[in-house]
Each structure stands twice: as structure tokens, then as C-alpha cells.
Amino acid sequence: MRNSRNRVFNMLKRIQNLKYKLVLDSLIVGVLVGLTIVAHRLILNNISPIFLNLYKKANESYIFIGLVFLLMIALGYLVGKCVKKEPMISGSGIPQVEGILTRRLSINWFTTLLYKFVGGLICLCAGLSVGREGPSVQMGACIGDGVSKKLKNLDNEEKYLITSGASAGLSAAFNAPISGVMFALEETHKNFSPLVLLSAMIASLGADFVSKQFFGVTPSLYFEKVNNLPLKYYWSLIILGLVIGVSGVIFNRGILKTQEIFKKSKLSTELKCIIPFIITGIVGILCPILLGGGHDLIMDLKNQNFSLSILLSFIVIKFLFTFICFGSGVPGGIFFPLLVLGALVGNLTGDLFVTYLGIENTYIVNFIILAMAAHFAAIVKAPITAIILISEMTGSLDHLLALAIVVVVSQLTSDILNSSPIYESLLERILLKSPYKYDVNESKKLLLEMAVHMNSDIDGRKIKDISWPKNCLVVSILRGNKEIIPRGDTEIISGDYLTIMMDESMYSKVMDEIELISTIN
Structure with missing residues (x-):
């Protein structure tokens, strides 16, 4: 019991100076993510033209058609092996990141990063109709997770660095640092936390700076002077x-329906991955612009x-x-x-x-x-x-x-x-079949942060009058730059930023309940 109290005390003491530690940690994550995504893009830029040239030759000569499809089958089989070895690399990777942040999925950050890098690169080089941005977000999140584990950070710090890594991944992929930050807040973390904003901004800017050293400052989709619509x-x-x-x-419905069709088929993972590669070979020969x-x-x-x-x-x-x-x-x-x-x-x-x-x-x-x-x-x-x-x-x-x-x-x-x-629909499907469910520690305590929205159920009410989820405790209220130690008669107002402690086993459930009562009715 005493050890448990000491752990809780140390956790609360550490978060008081967390802002300054996050600055350095997030910068490290941003630079590492930037270098990783730059390497990914450079390899892609050098290998993609080889495939385009091969498709062009196949269009001009029947001899190369057989070579194209043999290569596509081999690459599809290789990617299938990667997905079979590490199922968490399947698809975009963004739903997986959301599952990790909500403590519903767990990953091995290194193997996921490695196989996502290789498998995603093969798909992109071959010309499959997929983007590099989702994989960049997942690879960035993996790097954030890895850095956090190497630094032996607390769980809430790990969430910040995972979010920062995801933000940096999108920033480096699109040359769009502000979008990386906003995506991390609006989609992956779903919380406009000051600490998340700080860490995501630093990581995103760091990754963008690294990326611009190699690819320049020109926007990803630069349109010359466009007249304003009258x-x-x-x-x-x-x-x-x-x-x-x-x-x-x-x-949305097409993506989900196609997933169902592939899921219901009795094909192996390797054969499922070979199919899009064969389709890519056909498109590459007949209509390479797509x-x-x-x-x-x-x-x-x-x-x-x-x-x-x-x-x-x-x-x-x-x-x-x-x-x-x-x-x-x-x-x-x-x-x-x-x-x-x-x-x-x-x-x-x-x-x-x-x-x-x-x-x-x-x-x-x-x-x-x-x-x-x-x-x-x-x-x-x-x-x-x-x-x-x-x-x-x-x-x-x-x-x-x-x-x-x-x-x-x-x-x-x-x-x-x-x-x-x-992404929420895709995450629900992953949770139904994934063997990588989060392994909770019943005795472990976690911190959840949540902003209070205007006109929510708890806006203007005292802590003692609110029906809080079981086994959770409000340990801090941030109101502007002032930190308030909460008591039973402390009134919560919109704009407050709550820090809530709970058992790890209750994290996902409590998070949903807290979000429900702290957001707008």
C-alpha cells in the first residue's frame, strides 16, 4: 500500500515539471521521425520511376508483360508475409495509433516500424492506390513510443510522445507542420490539451525542418496564382x-464493404495481398496516370x-x-x-x-x-x-x-x-479481430486529461455533486495558468483542464464516460 502511494505521489510530482521535459523529448522524436520519413521518401522517389518505366515497356512489348506480373506476384507475396508476421501494419495505421492512445491496442514499436517501412515502401513503389501519409503517421507514432520507452517515461508522457510522433509523421510526409499538429489534436488524440499541443508542435516543426532540408520549401501541391472565386x-x-x-x-462504404469481402474470402494473407498487386500491374500497363x-x-x-x-x-x-x-x-x-x-x-x-x-x-x-x-x-x-x-x-x-x-x-x-x-469504423473492426489487445495491469494507475466544454453536464457544478465514474479521482484542475488542487466544493467551469487518476484496467471505459459528461450536451 505504501509503495502504491509513493508511486502515485511521484507521478503527481513529476507532471508539475513535465512541460520542460516534453520540449526536449518531443524535439528528439521530431528529428528522428523526420529522418525516417525522409529516408522513406527518398527511396520511393528513386525506385518508383523504375516501375513506371517497366509498365511503359510492357505496354510497348508483350515480352515485358509476363515479367511485370511475375514481379507483382512476388512482391504481393512478400508484402503478405510482412502483414502475416506483423498484422498491425495492415492498412493505414492511423486507427491502430488511435487504439494505442485509448489503451485498447498494444504494439511492438520496433517490429511495427520495420515492417511498415518495408511493406509500405514496396506497395508505394509498385504503384498501388495507397498513400504514404497514413504509414508515416504510424511510423512516427512507433518512434514516439520507442523514444518514450527508452527514456522510461510515465504512461501519460508516453501518450504525448506517441501523439507527437504521429504529428511529426504527417508533417514530414506533407510538408505541412500545422496540419500535422491539428490532425494529432483533432483526430488521433481528440483532445486540445496544452501539453499535447506543445509536444506535437515541437515534434511537427522539427520533422518539417528536417524534411525541408531535403525536399525544399515548396508546398506539396503547389498551385500557381489561383484567382479567388467571386x-x-x-x-x-x-x-x-x-x-x-x-x-x-x-x-467510406466502399472501403468497408471491400474489407468485408476480403475478410469473408478463404484466401490466405499472401493471396489477399497478391490481388491488388496484379490489379496494379493491369492499371500500370493500361492507365499509368492512376x-x-x-x-x-x-x-x-x-x-x-x-x-x-x-x-x-x-x-x-x-x-x-x-x-x-x-x-x-x-x-x-x-x-x-x-x-x-x-x-x-x-x-x-x-x-x-x-x-x-x-x-x-x-x-x-x-x-x-x-x-x-x-x-x-x-x-x-x-x-x-x-x-x-x-x-x-x-x-x-x-x-x-x-x-x-x-x-x-x-x-x-x-x-x-x-x-x-x-478511422473510427476501421478501429472498431481491428478491435474485433486483433490479437494485440492491451494487456492491463490491475494495480497500475494512469492519468487522463480532459477539457471541460461550455454547457456540458459538469460545467458550473461542484465536484462533490457530479456522478463520476467508479474508481477515478480528480487530482488537478488547470484554469488558465493557475493550477487548482480540487476539493469536494470546488466548482468546475468551462475551459478547465482536468487531470483524473484511475486504474489502468478502467482507462478506456472511464475515458468514454468522462468525455461524455465533459463535452457539450
């Missing part, structure tokens, strides 16, 4: 938001005038191609594919506006940009990240009002159509 055309934003919202629903995440395709959209029939064909093929690749379970994300699909649908919608509704042709590029953010918001349900991400990636802040309108309409449309956030 206010007289803002009615079109409502229509665009509705169309993109429906597209987002189709994307290969990969789609960065080059987005840049082509702003420079070329594709016909309506070609755009529609691209949309259908890219949707199916992405469904098959991601549904099979290969290691790869959906970030860039969903942005590309948004851009394609936005381009098609813009062409229809120009052809039938009299909007000037010069504004089609605006619809491409706006649709990418809207598609992200409709699928991921992270609207703030969507707006900041596209602003950073395109290098322009001139479209914030239009972005906000389209993002809100598209997300509301997907909500009305009962489409759940894709």
Missing part, C-alpha cells in the same frame, strides 16, 4: 459540398483539360482501384487517394458548372482545391484539419471562406447520410 458564384459551393459529401459516403496515391494526377488536373468522359472513367477506376488495394489489407494509407478522388469529382463538377451554368472556365482549379478539403472532411470528419491541410499543401490562404463553406456542407451531408468517421 461571391456571385458562391451558390455553386453548396452544390459542390453536396456532391462531395455523397462521394465521401460512397468512399497509379499510386495520385500526386502527379492532381498536378495534371490543373494543367490539362480532360473531357467529361475521361474524368468520369478516372473516378470510377480510381474508386475501385483504391477499394481493392486498401480492402486487401496491404500496408498503405487513404490520405492521398481520397484527396485525388475529391480533386477528380471537383474537376468534373466544375466542368459541369462551366458547361451548363455559365461559370467561367478559369475557376475550375478552385473547385479542384475546394473539393479535396471537402472530401477529407466528409470521410475523416476532421474539418479544421481539412481546411488547414489544403491551405498548407497548396500554399495559399486566399480560399478560407470558400473552403469553410464547402467543408461544412460536405460534412453535414455525410452526417445526414449516416456515414461514420472512417
